[in-house]
Amino acid sequence: MKNFNGQVLFLDRADINTDEIIPAKYLTEITKAALKPFLLEDLKLNSFSVEDIPGKSIIITRENFGCGSSREHAPWALEVNDINLVIAENFARIFKQNMFNCGMMAIELNKEKIDEIFKTFTGTETYIKTDFSKGCFEIKSSEATMEIDFTVSEFDKSLVEAGGWINFADKNY
Amino acid sequence: MGKTIAEKIFDTHKIDNPSGDINVIKLDAVFCHEITTPVAINDLSERGMNRVFDPDKIKAVIDHVTPSKDSKTAEQAKIMRDWARNQGIKDFFDVGQNGVCHALFPEKGFVRPGYTIIMGDSHTCTHGAFGAFAAGVGTTDLEVGILKGVCAFHYPETMKIEITGALQKNVFAKDIILSIIGKIGVNGATNKVMEFTGPVVDRMTMEERMTLCNMAIEAGGTSGVCYPDGTTVDYLWDFIKDDYSSKEEAFEDFSKWHSDPDAVYSRVITHDISKLKPMMTVGYKPDEVQEVNGNEKIMVDQIYIGSCTNGRIEDLREAASVLKNHKINSEVRGILSPATPAVYKQAMKEGLIEIFMDAGFCVTNPTCGACLGMSNGVLASGEVCASTTNRNFNGRMGKGGMVHLMSPAVAAATSIAGYITTPEEL
Numbered sequence: 001m002k003n004f005n006g007q008v009l010f011l012d013r014a015d016i017n018t019d020e021i022i023p024a025k026y027l028t029e030i031t032k033a034a035l036k037p038f039l040l041e042d043l044k045l046n047s048f049s050v051e052d053i054p055g056k057s058i059i060i061t062r063e064n065f066g067c068g069s070s071r072e073h074a075p076w077a078l079e080v081n082d083i084n085l086v087i088a089e090n091f092a093r094i095f096k097q098n099m100f101n102c103g104m105m106a107i108e109l110n111k112e113k114i115d116e117i118f119k120t121f122t123g124t125e126t127y128i129k130t131d132f133s134k135g136c137f138e139i140k141s142s143e144a145t146m147e148i149d150f151t152v153s154e155f156d157k158s159l160v161e162a163g164g165w166i167n168f169a170d171k172n173y
Numbered sequence: 174m175g176k177t178i179a180e181k182i183f184d185t186h187k188i189d190n191p192s193g194d195i196n197v198i199k200l201d202a203v204f205c206h207e208i209t210t211p212v213a214i215n216d217l218s219e220r221g222m223n224r225v226f227d228p229d230k231i232k233a234v235i236d237h238v239t240p241s242k243d244s245k246t247a248e249q250a251k252i253m254r255d256w257a258r259n260q261g262i263k264d265f266f267d268v269g270q271n272g273v274c275h276a277l278f279p280e281k282g283f284v285r286p287g288y289t290i291i292m293g294d295s296h297t298c299t300h301g302a303f304g305a306f307a308a309g310v311g312t313t314d315l316e317v318g319i320l321k322g323v324c325a326f327h328y329p330e331t332m333k334i335e336i337t338g339a340l341q342k343n344v345f346a347k348d349i350i351l352s353i354i355g356k357i358g359v360n361g362a363t364n365k366v367m368e369f370t371g372p373v374v375d376r377m378t379m380e381e382r383m384t385l386c387n388m389a390i391e392a393g394g395t396s397g398v399c400y401p402d403g404t405t406v407d408y409l410w411d412f413i414k415d416d417y418s419s420k421e422e423a424f425e426d427f428s429k430w431h432s433d434p435d436a437v438y439s440r441v442i443t444h445d446i447s448k449l450k451p452m453m454t455v456g457y458k459p460d461e462v463q464e465v466n467g468n469e470k471i472m473v474d475q476i477y478i479g480s481c482t483n484g485r486i487e488d489l490r491e492a493a494s495v496l497k498n499h500k501i502n503s504e505v506r507g508i509l510s511p512a513t514p515a516v517y518k519q520a521m522k523e524g525l526i527e528i529f530m531d532a533g534f535c536v537t538n539p540t541c542g543a544c545l546g547m548s549n550g551v552l553a554s555g556e557v558c559a560s561t562t563n564r565n566f567n568g569r570m571g572k573g574g575m576v577h578l579m580s581p582a583v584a585a586a587t588s589i590a591g592y593i594t595t596p597e598e599l
Contacts, residue, residue, distance in 0.1 A: 015359055015458055019566040024545035027208045028238070028245035030215065030252070042568035044457065064360040067393060068566060069545075070295040071209065072311035093364050093395055094295060098311035154192035155325070165325070169317040170222070173189070173197065 001160060002084040002103055004130035006057025008139070009083070010122055013045050016061060017068035018095060020044065022077040024069070035077040058128050059086045060117060066095025066106075075099050085130065087150075089114045100156040101165040105130075107150045120144050132160070175433025178398055179329035179366040182306040182430070186289050194328040201288040201305075203318040205233040206274050209293030211252040213316035225260045226322035232283050233257050234266040234274050237541045238548045246548075272513030272539035275299040275387065275481035279379070280515055282412030286401035286430045291318050296481050296563065297396075298367075298389040302382035303409075304401030304430045306366070309390060329395065330439040331432075332362050335371035338447030343596050345491065346381035347483060347561070347580040349373070350388040351452040353444060355462035363393030365439060368432065373446060374399055379408040380487045387482045388563050391459035401427035451595045454578040457567045465583055465595050474556040476507045476588040477570070478581050479537075480544045483561035484512030486519050488581040493525040495585035495596045496532040502591030507534035508550045514539060532588070546571045559587040 020043045022035055029035055040050060059065075059078070065088040066074060075098045078086070084104045091099075091106050099106040109117075117139065124141035131137065136149045152160070162168040176184065189197040203226075210233070217223055225231055233253060241247035250267075257265035266277060275296050278284060286304035290297065293315040300307035310324065318324050334353060354361070367389040374382065377399075386397025406413075406423045417423040450464040478484070478492050489511060501507045509529045511517035517539060520526050529536055543550030544562040546569055552558055554573025561584050565576040577593060586596045 017566050019545075019564070019569055023568055023572070024547055027547070028243075028249060030211050030245075030249060032212075042572065044567045064363065064393065067359055068295065068390075068564060070293055070297075070309040070311055072212075072293075072313060075311070090360070090363065092360075092393055094309055094311060098313065101311060101313035153195070155195040158191070165313050165317055166216075166220075166320075169321055169323065172191070173317075173321045173323050 001132065003057065004085045004105055004132060005128060007055055008058045008060055008121070008126040008128055009052060009056035010118065011045060011059055011061040012047055012118060012122065014062040015064045015067055016043065018066055018071050018074040019068055021066065021074040022071065027071060027073055032076040032080050035073055036080045039077040039081050053081060057082055057084070059083060061086065061088045062114065063089035065091050067092040070094045072098045072102070075102050075104055079104060100159045103160055103164040105152065105160060107152065109148065109150065113148065117146070120146065174437060175435035177331040177368060177432045177436040177438065178304060178400065178430050179306055179331050179396070180436070182287055182289060183329060185287070188323060195325055196328050197323050197325045198289050200291060200318055200322050200324055201230065202283060202290045203231050203315070203322070204274060204278055204290060204292035204297065205231060205315070206237055206294060207235045207249045207253045208237045209312050209315060211249050213312050213319060214252055214256045216316060217320060222320055225262070225319050228261040228263065230322065231262050231319065232264045232278055233262055234271050234277060235268070236271055236274050236277070239271055239538070239540050240268050242548045270514060273481045273484055273541050275383070276485055276512035276516065279303065279383065280513055282409060285409065286405060286427045291315065291324050295390045296387055298394060299383050299387040299397070299481055301386040301389070301396045301398035302379060303405055304399060304427065306396050306398070308396050327364060329366045330364065331366045331368050333368045333370060333438045333441045335441070335443045336369060336373040336446060337371050337443060338373065338445040340373065340446060341449065343451055343582050344449050345580045345582065346377060346384040348449055348452040349446055350385050351454065351462045351578065352446070352449055354388060354392045354460050356444070357392050357442070359392060359458050359460045361392045362389065365394055367392065367394040367397050369397060369399050375402065378487065379404060380485045383485070384482055388459070391563060400431045451580060451583050453583065453593060454565045457565055459563070459565060459578065465579065465593055467594065467598055470592040471577065472557065472592050473505055473559045473587060475550065475552060475558040476501070476505060476584050477543050477550055477558055477560040477562065478508070478584050479510030479512060480541065480562040481512065482563045483581050484510060484516065486516050488561065489516065489520045489525050492581040492585035493528040495582055496589070497528050499532055499589045501533040501588040504591050505588055507532065507588045508537060508543060509534045510537045510540060510543065510549065512539055543570060545569060559584050559593055
């Protein structure tokens, strides 16, 4: 199973699309590793610069993350930057499926919870420790700590445990 | 309790229910292009699973960057070409026969009512115009589709959009779908099938229905879908005439894919388009739409007519009818990319290509290139494009560029004026 612990990158905007996560001009790459320098290159967000990415392992953002193109290059660009977990109010369908298909996680929390997290932790060095089997994580800065439960469907759980959809499908179909 | 068309399709294709409402369904077709497929091909090869579930059900095309523009795109094309040859995929479309996948594959008769289709491309929802369940997926889903002929989805919830009224002059399917996305938002149909019904859809051609379904994904929709009817039968007749004794029989058969009157929907919207005017997007999201009006002159640098949304023959006819006997503004450049070779040839026969060229347009080969800023019309930073495509995301057609989405008629009028305007206001 992949690593779901580490420091948080906050992206305080709704509707971040996959063109912003990885622009189409890089889709000519045929290795995942080649995508690494271009993650979030075209993101339109004042509070963010690409220099914020190194050292971060988890993204927390608003609603409809990953909308637009179906490109799995979006989760791959995250993965090769050691980001395996995105937490948001909700996700575009294809992006969310792509995350779990790669054995990564896309966790949905309600708006109030996301608001509270942004209010409490924005601007601080924030870390998350995930307990996958219990379905909860601890989010922590030097000033505050919260324990948060999350729900992942049985199917998505089995994909994470199997290391992705290919392994699961190859075994079952 | 009645069923929606999407539920009927799922119920006839379901092979497993691993947990919850997850349905693993068998696929009638897997479509492939050179941007999202090569990684799947290479991965299958590395896993020692270099095979396909059924070469006749896989349709492949090189369309995003074609002919190849550099070594990397040439490599992607070569991977597709070699794979199609080695796997015995007969329906493979290379330079000379290739076109934009979502225009080409319907034209070839590969989409039928009741079909389940996936492709590593978000605009796969287009094919729902034929009464199919067609969804964009990522490369992993595509890879499993290629290998096993199956894909997993949540059991479909459906949003019904009943389109009523009569269209005004110079208002098209593009304006209707832009107005719907503006109404429900870019997250308005996430995880839902968008079922387009009502008298306006009944009167639409297949090309118009494809434009409508094409942009379902811009509202987050899993697939667009229209009921298959006499128009669908007429469009497909050359491909199905051996299967049915008459068009009436085909129509009768297709009717089993209509939603039941007592089907349950997660949301029902009635959308009256009687007062709808030509629409355009502003900003960087497809739900930021407004009427085209002369209040502020939005100057443009480039006009692009083409794509899986609006690169079909009817789109070219609409644009050419505006352009006829006009020259495009000297401050702009116009690019036309007919979506398929058949569209290109038909446009030549009808004299449309001559109208575009006399007006000052550059006519490119069929390709997706410019729509996603990959080739054949990439914007420079600060440039503005009036485009008949489907996404106005920041940087979509080139880093720092601005895209306004609109119908081919408005794009044509804009090319003449040099600023965004309607044919009526020219």
